[in-house]
Each structure stands twice: as C-alpha cells, then as structure tokens.
Amino acid sequence: DMKGFFALAIEAVRPLLDQPFQQPLLILATCDEESSMAGARALAAASRPLGRAVVIGEPTGLKPIRLHKGVMMERIDILGQSGHSSDPALGHSALEAMQDVMGELRGLRAQWQREFNNPQFSVPQPTLNLGCIHGGDNPNRICGQCALEFDLRPLPGMDPEQLREAIRGKLLPLALKHQVRIDYGPLFPAVPPFEQKADAELVRLAERLTxxxxxxxxxxxxxxxxxxxxxxxxxxxxxxxxxxxxxxEHLELARIEPTVALLRQLIQHYCLTRSEDVQRR
Known part of the structure; x- marks a missing residue:
C-alpha cells in the first residue's frame, strides 16, 4: 500500500527539476514498514534531521491524517504442570491460569476505555483484542502450556511502557495463585501513538490543498x-x-492525477518558494 506512492512522488517532481530549488527534497524509503519499522526506528535513533516537513504516503483517500493510535502486539506464555486429568492434584493447568489472565486483560481494557477517550477517532477508546490462543494437547491431560497473543491500540497520550507495567502487575499474583510460570513480552517493539498539532503549517496547508x-x-x-x-x-x-x-489490493487510475497534483503543490511550497515568501503569507 506504500510502493505506488514512490512512483507518484517521482512523477510529481519531474517537471520541477529544471527550476531552482530553495530547499532540498528527499524521497525516503525505509525497510520493514509493515511490522518492525526497523528503518524508521534506525533513523530516529541516528537523530539526524531530515527536513522541515514529512508526508507519509499511506492510503488515506487523500485526506490528511494528523493523529493515529499506537500499535502493540504482545504475547503471554504460561508454563504449568501437565498430568492425568483424572486427578487435578497431579498438575497445574496453564489453560485455567490463562482464563484468569484473559479476565484481567478484559478488566484493564474496561478501565482504560473509561479513562481515555478521543472523539476525533471513529473508535474513540483504546482497544484490546484477544487475537489467538494455543494450549494443551489432549482432553484427558492437564494443560501444561498455553500461549495468548493480543493487539492493543493506545490513544495519543497513552504510554505503551506504562500499559505494559499495568499488565505485568496483574500477572504476578496469578502466577502465584496457579503455581505456574508466566512470561510476557512484545512480539515486536510498540509503535507509539502519533499526534501532530492542528495548527502546524503542514496540517493547515494540507487542509487547504485537499x-x-x-x-x-x-x-x-x-x-x-x-x-x-x-x-x-x-x-x-x-x-x-x-x-x-x-x-x-490496487490503486484506482482516477486517483493518480489528483495525487501527483497535490504532491507537486506541496513540493512547490516547501522547496521552490523562498522561506521569507512563505512567512509573509
């Protein structure tokens, strides 16, 4: 959903190449955008300034987006003790422990949805989805292992590490109660929530152009x-x-010319116009 944007950005700048650029233009490609975002993380860690304004070409229907939720994909593993199901005292069920874990996660979800709300989102609360669960191997055997993977989407203003600490605080008492081992960690590093100020120059310009x-x-x-x-x-x-x-997955042909025209206007504003001319507007 991002590759087509490169071709359109290149097409937008081609007729402008013989004009004197007042500011540089950078077309940036990053690796692993769909999962770990390793390329963007490396750029942020390098702390080298890129430019004054950045437009990310994700599919938005050519509508400017200045806020998005974070993305946390997490995993909980429980190691219990298997045994013959005829005598529950022979083992410690990882599946029953996971049932209580899921109850605590649902409780945290309800708490966070009471505490956080942003009406600018179509789903105004943070979400937590229990996505997949695996455990046990036979009906007549106490479940010795169970794994749960879930997706958490925090709102701007919610800190992923604080959310993880809240989850860890619920897991320790359950491990002691069920006499099991509980391991918890991310499937990949969290993508933080994002918010650009509504009065930013780039936001105002994009709103006017679109x-x-x-x-x-x-x-x-x-x-x-x-x-x-x-x-x-x-x-x-x-x-x-x-x-x-x-x-x-596709991009309608009718979307090409409007996108090229919009990108060309943005390039002209930021790269071909002198900064003092922009400030006078």
Missing part, C-alpha cells in the same frame, strides 16, 4: 519516529486502507 479537515485513524505508521527528528509530520496518500493487505 479541502478536507485533518482526521484520525486507528492504524499505525512511521509518523512518530520521523516526528522525533523535529519534522512536522502528516500521513497523506492515495488509496483506501480498507483495500490494503488483500490479494486484490
């Missing part, structure tokens, strides 16, 4: 990492997220 007010989405992007480098950051690209990650 005719749409800046919005919020539930999916994660590399925006928080590029923002860490001091760039005003916005998510804005052709296509629809509902079409992404599918065998029939």
């Amino acid at each position: 005719g749409h007010s800046a919005q919020a989405v539930a999916f994660g992007t590399e925006a928080p990492y590029l923002q860490q480098l001091g760039c005003e950051t916005l998510v804005l690209g052709p296509g629809d997220i509902d079409c992404a990650h599918q065998p029939g």
Whole structure:
C-alpha cells in the first residue's frame, strides 16, 4: 500500500527539476514498514534531521491524517504442570491460569476505555483484542502450556511502557495463585501513538490543498519516529486502507492525477518558494 506512492512522488517532481530549488527534497524509503519499522526506528535513533516537513504516503483517500493510535502486539506464555486429568492434584493447568489472565486483560481494557477517550477517532477508546490462543494437547491431560497473543491500540497520550507495567502487575499474583510460570513480552517493539498539532503549517496547508479537515485513524505508521527528528509530520496518500493487505489490493487510475497534483503543490511550497515568501503569507 506504500510502493505506488514512490512512483507518484517521482512523477510529481519531474517537471520541477529544471527550476531552482530553495530547499532540498528527499524521497525516503525505509525497510520493514509493515511490522518492525526497523528503518524508521534506525533513523530516529541516528537523530539526524531530515527536513522541515514529512508526508507519509499511506492510503488515506487523500485526506490528511494528523493523529493515529499506537500499535502493540504482545504475547503471554504460561508454563504449568501437565498430568492425568483424572486427578487435578497431579498438575497445574496453564489453560485455567490463562482464563484468569484473559479476565484481567478484559478488566484493564474496561478501565482504560473509561479513562481515555478521543472523539476525533471513529473508535474513540483504546482497544484490546484477544487475537489467538494455543494450549494443551489432549482432553484427558492437564494443560501444561498455553500461549495468548493480543493487539492493543493506545490513544495519543497513552504510554505503551506504562500499559505494559499495568499488565505485568496483574500477572504476578496469578502466577502465584496457579503455581505456574508466566512470561510476557512484545512480539515486536510498540509503535507509539502519533499526534501532530492542528495548527502546524503542514496540517493547515494540507487542509487547504485537499479541502478536507485533518482526521484520525486507528492504524499505525512511521509518523512518530520521523516526528522525533523535529519534522512536522502528516500521513497523506492515495488509496483506501480498507483495500490494503488483500490479494486484490490496487490503486484506482482516477486517483493518480489528483495525487501527483497535490504532491507537486506541496513540493512547490516547501522547496521552490523562498522561506521569507512563505512567512509573509
């Protein structure tokens, strides 16, 4: 859902190459954008400034996005003691311990949804989805191992590490109660929530050029990492997220020219116009 944006960005800049650029233009490709975001993380860790403004070409229907939720994908493993099911005293059920773990996670979800709310999102609360569970190997055997993977989407203003600490605080008493070992950790590092100020120059410009007010989405992007480098950051690209990650993923031909025209206007504003001319506007 991102590759088409490169071709459109290149097409947007081609007719401008013979004009005197007042500021540099960078078309940036990063690795592993769909999962670990390792490329964007490495850029943020290097702390080298990229530029004044960054546009990330995720599919937004050419509507500017200035907020998105974070993405945390986590795993809990429970190691109990297997034994013959005819005598429960022979073992410690990892599956029954996981049942209580899921109850605590649902309790935290309810607590966080009471405490945090942002009406700019279509789903205004943080979400926690219990995605998949695996455990046990036979009906007549006490379950010795169980694993749960879940997805947590925090709102801007929620700290992923604080959320993890709250979860850890619920797991320790359950490990003691059920006499099991509980291991908890991320499947990959969390993508932080993202928010660009509504009055930022890039947000105001994108709203004017597109005719749409800046919005919020539930999916994660590399925006928080590029923002860490001091760039005003916005998510804005052709296509629809509902079409992404599918065998029939595509970009309608009718979206190409409007995207090229919009990117060209952004390039002209930031790269071809002198900074003092921008300030006078």
